[in-house]
Every structure is written in C-alpha cells, then in structure tokens.
Amino acid sequence: MKTINGWRRAITTVSFVALCAASSFSATAQAAADLLAQAKANGTLRVANTQSSPPWSMLDENNKPVGYDVAIAKEVGKRIGVPNVVFVADSFKNFVEGLKTGKYDLVMNDLTPTPEREQQVDFGDPYGVEDFRIFVPAGNTDIKGKDTLKGKRVGVVTGSSNETWARAHLRDSDIRSYDNGGLVFNDLGSGRIDAVIISHFGGMKYANVNHLPVKEVGEPLIYQLSAPAMVKGQPALRAAVNKAISDMRADGTIQAIAKKWVGRDYDMPGTIAKAQAQKE
Known part of the structure; x- marks a missing residue:
C-alpha cells in the first residue's frame, strides 16, 4: 500500500512540474512572438485606449473612437504596414497588465513613460505632450x-x-x-x-x-510626454513605430492632427522637443 501511495505522489508531483513547465513555456513563447509580424499576418493592429479621455480618445455620435491619439494610431498603423487598426476600450489602471497578457499590441492614450511603467513594459518615442x-x-x-x-x-x-x-x-x-x-x-x-x-x-x-x-x-x-506602450521584447514593433512617429513629426502630420484635435495654435512637435529637453 505504501508503495502504491508513493507512486501516486510521485506521479502527481511529476504532473504538476510538467504543467508548470508547459505554462512557463507558453508565457515565454508569447513574449518571444514577433507581434509586428503577427499583426501583418492577421491584418490587424490592436490598440488600447479609454475612449473617454478627450481630446485624446473618445466616442463620436456614432460610437466610433475619435481623437488625437486615435488619429495618430491610425496613421502609425498605415506606416508600419497594418492599416486596419482595431481599438480596444480599457482603463488606465489596466493598460500595463493588458499588454502583458496579450490583450492588445499597443496602448496609445496619453500614456506617460514613468519609471514604474518602464519596469514592466516598453515605450516608443513620444508623439504628444x-x-x-x-x-x-x-x-x-x-x-x-x-x-x-x-x-x-x-x-x-x-x-x-x-x-x-x-x-x-x-x-x-x-x-x-x-x-x-x-x-x-x-x-x-x-x-x-x-x-x-x-x-x-x-x-x-x-x-x-x-x-x-x-x-x-x-x-x-x-x-x-505621451508615448506608445508595448510589451517588452518587441524590437521590430518598437523600431517600426518609432520610425513612423519620427517621420510624422518631420513631415507635419503630427502638427496637422494636433491642429484638428488639440488646438489651432498648439505647437505639438515644438512642445514635445521642449519637454524632452527639460527632462534631459
């Protein structure tokens, strides 16, 4: 009887270890997945925002997401090769965990790169301030x-x-x-x-x-400053998003979007540069 019970305990222990190993492997595989390649393959870029933070993100009369961050995200999607951007409504308190669990690919909703957040997720270059x-x-x-x-x-x-x-x-x-x-x-x-x-x-x-x-x-x-957030370990996605933002600052797209959603006289690229200089 003792021998049978011993085998049962051993089998249970092995099963538990195997389950933990499988879960660990699954989490590692998810973190290592190339999200940019996946988004291109699926034809969809998932972007989180609150949809209740005007003028950054909000719902229009047809319950469609609009605002400065929404317009920036759509343009970024086009420039990185994924023009179909799907917006996922969530709250600030859930953004970091939502990225880590794969609920969305990016957060673009007036999110500031703080030291606490940067320990858990990566940020691209700033597009707002x-x-x-x-x-x-x-x-x-x-x-x-x-x-x-x-x-x-x-x-x-x-x-x-x-x-x-x-x-x-x-x-x-x-x-x-x-x-x-x-x-x-x-x-x-x-x-x-x-x-x-x-x-x-x-x-x-x-x-x-x-x-x-x-x-x-x-x-x-x-x-x-506000910048796009993404799960850690995504160099291709980060590089593509940063290039899109850099090009948008240089060619006047960011200023044009800011003029529409933030204010006619607000110099968004210039104020970003000032904020970066003060931070440095």
Missing part, C-alpha cells in the same frame, strides 16, 4: 494653486500619471480616484469634490462639452 492643471468650480475662491489644496478633496483618474503625481505631492489632500474623466467632472460640478487634477486639454474639453462652470487655477503642475 500636455500640461496638468487644477480645475475648480467657477465660483471657488479658496483654491489658487498647489499650496491651497491642503485638506481638499481632489479628484484624479485611476491609474493615470496625474493620480501618481497627486499621491506623491499632495499628501495633505484627500485624493479620490475615478475610472474616467467624465465621472470626476460630474462630481466636481455637483460639489462632491473640491478640485480636479487633469490635463489642460482634457479638462477644457469636459468643461465645454458638458457646459460645466469650472475654471483653471494656478500654474501648470507638470508637463508630461
């Missing part, structure tokens, strides 16, 4: 800048770089996270929170579209 500001109700006179946010209820988007910045620099504030910008501005308008930290572009878009009586106060808190 923005400044983060404080938004308050139009009638507010107490909040005038960063130093007056002590004890205030401050809304941010979950998983975004503005949440990371707020939690690191506003330790005396009540930071409240929301899954999308629309919800955070709704609560600002209803008085559930006192202020919102978000990009100038995104904040003004929400304010104008929803006719909200809000205003910006203080100086810009930070300037942040």
Whole structure:
C-alpha cells in the first residue's frame, strides 16, 4: 500500500512540474512572438485606449473612437504596414497588465513613460505632450494653486500619471480616484469634490462639452510626454513605430492632427522637443 501511495505522489508531483513547465513555456513563447509580424499576418493592429479621455480618445455620435491619439494610431498603423487598426476600450489602471497578457499590441492614450511603467513594459518615442492643471468650480475662491489644496478633496483618474503625481505631492489632500474623466467632472460640478487634477486639454474639453462652470487655477503642475506602450521584447514593433512617429513629426502630420484635435495654435512637435529637453 505504501508503495502504491508513493507512486501516486510521485506521479502527481511529476504532473504538476510538467504543467508548470508547459505554462512557463507558453508565457515565454508569447513574449518571444514577433507581434509586428503577427499583426501583418492577421491584418490587424490592436490598440488600447479609454475612449473617454478627450481630446485624446473618445466616442463620436456614432460610437466610433475619435481623437488625437486615435488619429495618430491610425496613421502609425498605415506606416508600419497594418492599416486596419482595431481599438480596444480599457482603463488606465489596466493598460500595463493588458499588454502583458496579450490583450492588445499597443496602448496609445496619453500614456506617460514613468519609471514604474518602464519596469514592466516598453515605450516608443513620444508623439504628444500636455500640461496638468487644477480645475475648480467657477465660483471657488479658496483654491489658487498647489499650496491651497491642503485638506481638499481632489479628484484624479485611476491609474493615470496625474493620480501618481497627486499621491506623491499632495499628501495633505484627500485624493479620490475615478475610472474616467467624465465621472470626476460630474462630481466636481455637483460639489462632491473640491478640485480636479487633469490635463489642460482634457479638462477644457469636459468643461465645454458638458457646459460645466469650472475654471483653471494656478500654474501648470507638470508637463508630461505621451508615448506608445508595448510589451517588452518587441524590437521590430518598437523600431517600426518609432520610425513612423519620427517621420510624422518631420513631415507635419503630427502638427496637422494636433491642429484638428488639440488646438489651432498648439505647437505639438515644438512642445514635445521642449519637454524632452527639460527632462534631459
């Protein structure tokens, strides 16, 4: 009986080890797969965005993704040989894990290359930049800048770089996270929170579209670059995306797209260069 039980335990152990080895092999194979070649073979490039982050990504009246990042992603797809770009809706907090599990090939939605993110995924060259500001109700006179946010209820988007910045620099504030910008501005308008930290572009878009009586106060808190994110170990995809972005900056495509979605007078390539110089 002991011998039979011993064999059973041995077989179970071997089976478990084999299963773990198979899972490890599968994960390694997935990481080693050439995603650019796969996208070309499938004829589809899967790009994640929130579809609720104007002017970067949002839904139009026909529920189709539009915006600056959407237009950039479509152009990148054409230039790397995969013109059929399929957009996958997700939230900032899921982007990194979504890439690592193969849910999409790229994330292009105003995503900032932070040191924490760069430990887990790779980033291409920047194609966008923005400044983060404080938004308050139009009638507010107490909040005038960063130093007056002590004890205030401050809304941010979950998983975004503005949440990371707020939690690191506003330790005396009540930071409240929301899954999308629309919800955070709704609560600002209803008085559930006192202020919102978000990009100038995104904040003004929400304010104008929803006719909200809000205003910006203080100086810009930070300037942040946005770049395409991808799973680690994809040199071909990264090189192709970087070349497309470089060519788009050089031939005026990025400025033309920025003029349409961000603002007529906003110098996107020039501001990217300034932000890069400050970072260096």
